[in-house]
Amino acid sequence: MRARTRRALRAAAFLSPWLVGFSVFFAYPLAATAYFSVTHYDGFRPPVFNGLENWRYVLTDYPAFWPAVGNTLWLVAVMVTCRVVFGLGVALLVVRIKRGAGVFRTLFHLPYLAPPVAATLAFVFLLNPGTGPVNALLEGAGLPAPAWFTDPSWSKPALTALAVWGVGDLMVIFMAALLDVPREQYEAAELDGASAWQRLRYVTLPTISPVVLFAVVTGVIQTMQYYTQPLVAGKVAAGVVGNSGQQVEPGYPEGSTLTLPQLVHNLGFQRFDYGAACVVALVLFALSMAGTALLMRRRAGLIGTGG
Known part of the structure; x- marks a missing residue:
């Protein structure tokens, strides 16, 4: 013993x-x-137990909660997919470049190093519906020019474009995985008459699938915490940046950029309703855990069946 x-x-x-x-x-x-989620607590007076009142208020009476859930899940589904696909595509392109590969790696990786606030401000300027160069080019080409961050139907695609622009981190990860794929497998596939698409599907993707899973899982977790970019974009598009001390509701325009992390900040540090903020934080934690567990279980199922 x-x-x-x-x-x-x-x-x-x-x-x-x-x-x-x-x-x-x-x-x-x-x-x-979990404790504060069942109490009434404003940060100044001691918390008072109130049972499930905060949960009832957030889930049934608070009008911004379910739109924030929908926006967050939309960004997880679309933004993570676009980043992974685009990052893998850029990595496939760069590893096949014979000359100037270092220049291309640098050019694609530099946007990722830009501070989130500065990158968001630059994108809001570029996508300004009235004076932005992007809309000027679209109008010059005879294409429709969206309102981007001032249009509820285009604000989330604009945020997705911002996220794809800074895909240099995934490019580097995928490049390391692609360079580690055995060349013998490609040569054997070519001898069997496999096309480029078949080599990608049956050789490249199965070999780098653990790295793809890592990129997806970390992307889901990061997007669940998406806070700075939609907050800055909404404030700049609404014209309220620089007004010191002015309290504004996040999610401009019309709540289309409101995410669950913004809701936690709004409830806790603007409305001083820490109990309701903790409820939203627990929901966010549960969604993150459920998404991660689903992805890991899906990956384990594919391994178990040899897929």
Whole structure:
């Protein structure tokens, strides 16, 4: 028993950095969020237990909650897909370039290094429906010019274009995976008469599938936390940036850019309703966990069936 106790204590000592970090930065905040979600708490007075009142208010009475859920899920489905597909396409292109590959890698990676606020401001300027150069080019080509960040039907596609523009991080990850695919497999596929599409489908994608899964899972988690870009874009498009101390409702135009992280900030730090903000945070956490678990289970099922 003493030997087993010593081994357990030794293992706990080696695990202690992770255990402390997990307890302080995950377990305690999660437990505190769950506690505050069933209390009335404004940050100034002690929390008062009110049962499921906050949950009832957020899920049934708060009009901005379900639109924020829909916007967040739309961005997860469309933005993550576009980033993964475009990042993989750019990586496939760059690894096949014989001359000047370093220049292309740099050009595609530089947008990712731009600060989120600066990149968003630049995109709002470029996509300005009245004075932006993008609409000027579209009108010059005889194409319809959308209102972008001032049109509810085009605001989320504009945010998706901003995310795709900064796809340099995925390009680098996919390039490393593509360069690790054995050349012998491509040569064997060519000898069997496989076309370029068949080599991509049956050789490249199965080999780099763990990297694709990593990109999708991290993309889902990051998009679930999407806050800065839609907030800045909405404020700039609404013309309220620079008005110090002015409180504005996020989601311009017409709530089309409102996401769950913005809702947490709005409820907690603008309305001082921390109980309702914690409810939204728990819903966001549950959606992130469910999405990640679904992707991991899907990947495990494909491996188990040899797909």
